[in-house]
Amino acid sequence: MERPWDIDLSVYDDETQLLDGLRRRDRFACTCLLKFYAPRLLRLAGQLMGDQDEAEDVLQEAFIRACDQIDRFRGESGLGTWLHRIVVNTALMRLRARKTVSGEDVEAMISSGNEGSWQSVSSETVEPSRELLDKELMDAMNAAINRLPESLRTVFVLRDVEGMSTREAAEVLGISESALKVRLHRARIALRSEIEPYLQDRGANPLQTDRNES
Amino acid sequence: MSQEKMNTYCQELAELVAACDPDNPNPELLEKIERHVEQCAECQSAESALDRTVRAFREAEPRGVSSQFEQSLVDQLCRNDDRADQA
Numbered sequence: 001m002e003r004p005w006d007i008d009l010s011v012y013d014d015e016t017q018l019l020d021g022l023r024r025r026d027r028f029a030c031t032c033l034l035k036f037y038a039p040r041l042l043r044l045a046g047q048l049m050g051d052q053d054e055a056e057d058v059l060q061e062a063f064i065r066a067c068d069q070i071d072r073f074r075g076e077s078g079l080g081t082w083l084h085r086i087v088v089n090t091a092l093m094r095l096r097a098r099k100t101v102s103g104e105d106v107e108a109m110i111s112s113g114n115e116g117s118w119q120s121v122s123s124e125t126v127e128p129s130r131e132l133l134d135k136e137l138m139d140a141m142n143a144a145i146n147r148l149p150e151s152l153r154t155v156f157v158l159r160d161v162e163g164m165s166t167r168e169a170a171e172v173l174g175i176s177e178s179a180l181k182v183r184l185h186r187a188r189i190a191l192r193s194e195i196e197p198y199l200q201d202r203g204a205n206p207l208q209t210d211r212n213e214s
Numbered sequence: 215m216s217q218e219k220m221n222t223y224c225q226e227l228a229e230l231v232a233a234c235d236p237d238n239p240n241p242e243l244l245e246k247i248e249r250h251v252e253q254c255a256e257c258q259s260a261e262s263a264l265d266r267t268v269r270a271f272r273e274a275e276p277r278g279v280s281s282q283f284e285q286s287l288v289d290q291l292c293r294n295d296d297r298a299d300q301a
């Protein structure tokens with residue numbers, strides 16, 4: 001039996017054609033949209049929400065909204081960029097509706113561990129190449145992002161993972177650029193601590209920094 | 215694998231960051247943090263390692279969407295389309 005999602009993607013392998021299909025309310029066009037963009041956007045939603053079930057809710061809401069509003073899409077940015085914004089906005093709206101994490105939780109994350117546990121980057125630490133970023137490290141990174149308090153997680157995901165500029169991320173989150181910078185430092189400190197054991201397990205090559213390479 | 219949590223940032227940075235109000239940061243303190251990160255070799259190494267991890271993480275292929283979720287969303291989008299057709 002042919003299911004609606006078992007479709008020939010090549011029908012819409014061009015964005016313009018896909019858009020035409022979406023505007024005509026072509027039954028398969030929404031499926032194509034999903035096939036093309038859902039995996040990456042689901043990951044983004046998961047990182048922002050810190051919860052897979054909620055991420056699916058966000059994605060569902062975002063895709064329905066996108067299909068409903070497709071006539072408003074002006075093509076000034078790519079379709080992927082437009083969908084990306086809808087997903088980010090949908091996730092942030094849901095997060096704003098949630099109770100925010102207290103400042104004490106954030107402080108506890110930053111200052112966890114006593115002074116004796118402070119440790120410089122050791123020579124056993126290796127650079128993660130794409131090959132080394134295996135499932136275990138990927139899962140560790142995902143879990144570490146999910147454990148960040150919401151106020152740090154959203155900053156880290158938008159700024160570092162999604163590559164938004166400081167100004168853009170600050171605008172989207174409705175905070176000042178300086179507040180964003182401090183939160184990003186906090187997030188990075190917390191993440192570094194979380195993924196360090198996984199990096200240390202991955203061989204004995206000395207750390208090569210970007211600076212050393214240049 | 216050791217599951218012991220370690221903080222690989224230098225203590226000076228962590229203290230500066232912990233002292234900085236994330237909602238209303240003191241500009242001088244923030245400036246001090248940024249300057250510290252630029253000048254501290256230890257922080258530079260740690261930042262660089264994290265940058266590379268994040269870059270690889272960003273470039274990694276995402277996992278597929280579960281077929282159950284995909285089916286459910288497709289059904290919903292099609293229903294929405296049907297409603298639009300009827301309207």
Ligand SMILES: [Zn+2]
Pocket residue numbers: 223224226227250251254255256257
């Ligand atoms: Zn330092």
